[in-house]
Amino acid sequence: MLQLLDITKDYDNKPLLRGISFSVAANETVCLLGASGSGKSTLLRIIAGLEPPEQGTVRWEGQDLTAMPAHLRNFGLVFQDYALFPHLSVFENVAFGLKMQNLTGTVVERRAREAMTQVNLSGFEGRRVTELSGGEQQRVALARALAPRPRLLMFDEPLGALDRALRDRLQDELRGILHATGIPAIYVTHDQEEAFAIADRVLLLHEGRIVRDGSPSEVWNEPGSAWEARFLGLGNVIEGVVSLKVGRSKVETPVGVFGLGCGHAHQAGEKVELLLRPSGVRLAADGNLHGVVADVLFHQDAFKVTLENGLYFYLPEAPQVGEEIRLCVLQSGIRCLTSPT
Ligand code: ADP
Ligand code: MG
Numbered sequence: 001m002l003q004l005l006d007i008t009k010d011y012d013n014k015p016l017l018r019g020i021s022f023s024v025a026a027n028e029t030v031c032l033l034g035a036s037g038s039g040k041s042t043l044l045r046i047i048a049g050l051e052p053p054e055q056g057t058v059r060w061e062g063q064d065l066t067a068m069p070a071h072l073r074n075f076g077l078v079f080q081d082y083a084l085f086p087h088l089s090v091f092e093n094v095a096f097g098l099k100m101q102n103l104t105g106t107v108v109e110r111r112a113r114e115a116m117t118q119v120n121l122s123g124f125e126g127r128r129v130t131e132l133s134g135g136e137q138q139r140v141a142l143a144r145a146l147a148p149r150p151r152l153l154m155f156d157e158p159l160g161a162l163d164r165a166l167r168d169r170l171q172d173e174l175r176g177i178l179h180a181t182g183i184p185a186i187y188v189t190h191d192q193e194e195a196f197a198i199a200d201r202v203l204l205l206h207e208g209r210i211v212r213d214g215s216p217s218e219v220w221n222e223p224g225s226a227w228e229a230r231f232l233g234l235g236n237v238i239e240g241v242v243s244l245k246v247g248r249s250k251v252e253t254p255v256g257v258f259g260l261g262c263g264h265a266h267q268a269g270e271k272v273e274l275l276l277r278p279s280g281v282r283l284a285a286d287g288n289l290h291g292v293v294a295d296v297l298f299h300q301d302a303f304k305v306t307l308e309n310g311l312y313f314y315l316p317e318a319p320q321v322g323e324e325i326r327l328c329v330l331q332s333g334i335r336c337l338t339s340p341t
Pocket of ligand 1: 016039042
């Protein structure tokens with residue numbers, strides 16, 4: 001469906017996007033995840049046709065869209081700030097884009113109502129948008145984007161202004177609506193939880209490039225670099241030096257010696273970074289990691305235990321602050337984040 005080929009963009013002579021290529025298939029929701037300022041909104045504007053790239057092409061089913069103006073692309077956009085018209089009713093807001101398309105009154109009415117039903121807003125037609133809650137306003141914005149039956153939907157941090165509980169609910173709703181309508185979507189956010197809750201596929205944008213493209217579980221379970229593990233908040237990233245002991249690779253770190261088990265051919269003496277998963281440990285008197293408890297926090301079905309060395313783990317029972325504990329880091333709780341040189 002949508003295909004980006006080698007998109008580049010500079011601002012102030014600094015490269016922002018350095019060759020972005022990916023595609024979005026039918027029915028697919030792709031989440032583009034990147035830090036603030038990484039170029040996510042710029043990329044959406046390029047796809048929408050609101051801004052030209054320096055190089056590269058945007059294609060739809062093989063057709064180059066370079067010469068096609070934004071209003072003819074039939075892509076829908078939903079922003080964080082909703083951009084609703086405060087002086088218009090809910091219905092008039094939803095129908096706005098349709099009226100611009102020279103459709104008959106009956107078609108406008110039917111499509112606007114259909115979109116309102118899709119987002120569960122039936123009955124809100126005559127309400128003022130200024131009377132609505134943030135979550136309801138965001139659903140009006142979604143209905144307005146759905147009404148012209150776009151062939152692609154793009155979301156730019158649409159839930160950023162809402163509180164966590166409401167965000168969780170709208171995420172689930174949105175995922176349901178996208179799958180029910182079958183419209184392919186690109187969803188931009190800097191919030192990893194949100195991306196993983198909505199995506200069929202996650203793309204990580206870093207320093208102008210897509211550094212990772214995979215299913216949520218692949219990206220979560222198999223981080224390819226220390227940056228990915230840190231950015232996704234997967235756990236403790238520590239440095240160590242590889243040593244070979246009786247033919248087995250070990251990593252010596254300031255907090256203990258760990259098996260490597262990554263299958264990479266690392267040299268003795270090589271510096272590597274490891275991910276220690278917070279849930280990948282158990283209390284054990286002969287454990288390979290020890291530390292003094294600095295903080296204990298109740299965390300749903302476990303306790304988040306932070307040690308004085310800065311590492312944190314989830315344990316089923318709460319130790320005392322100040323207590324020295326020993327943990328066995330399970331092999332499944334360790335991942336090597338460094339590719340061999
Ligand atoms: P994101 O959406 O990931 O936060 P943006 O795409 O909004 O990132 O912007 C990335 C960077 O590009 C900004 O930090 C800014 O420096 C630069 N930028 C964006 N738009 C413009 C513009 N119109 N003129 C100059 N610089 C811009
Ligand atoms: Mg942005």
